[in-house]
Amino acid sequence: QVQLVESGGGVVQPGRSLRLSCAASGFTFSTYGMHWVRQAPGKGLEWVAIISYDGSNEYYADSVKGRFTISRDNSKSTLYLQMNSLRADDTAVYYCAKDRHPRRSYSPFDYWGQGTLVTVSS
């Protein structure tokens, strides 16, 4: 069965960095685009970033562009999110999510991890 397990969250001071990981299993990781989506406490969902199945393309929400970097290691079936210059409004549960359709530009997300909480506070 498909599993996505995030890790790396925690409490970090404003301006510092954090790297999240998402370990995938139960599917051919290298054939699916992957995403990070976040949810601030008590708020709605915000898409953060996407990386194509082969890692050749990546895109970001304006709110994180220039500060966050999405990457993947297909040999390890692992997705990453490097978060730099963190701000208080980056505080959220961060989910990794998998494209439903392989190797396609337009796809909904059919599996999500349980999320990892990032708290940015001094």
Next chain:
Amino acid sequence: EIVLTQSPGTLSLSPGERATLSCRASQSVSSSYLAWYQQKPGQPPRLLLYGASSRATGIPDRFSGSGSGTDFTLTITRLEPEDFAVYYCQQYGSSPAITFGQGTRLEIK
């Protein structure tokens, strides 16, 4: 970016009733690349519908979707107790900028 506006913000209904949730886009959603998700407290979202009207794997047929262009609807016939949750619409057609609506909370009356 495409802004999605969901209404109502909160919907209060009883089990067995019919729920109609709306999602309106600020511009046309390409090829009906519109999805609906259900989220319960402490859980990640679950994909219900994609392509505006196609049910995801394992989703019961009391969930249905319709619409095109800028107006989309999620209908739940005969509400079950487990259906009370928050529902989000998502457009994934204006790649790469994927957006979600702000959510509709479906609560027990």
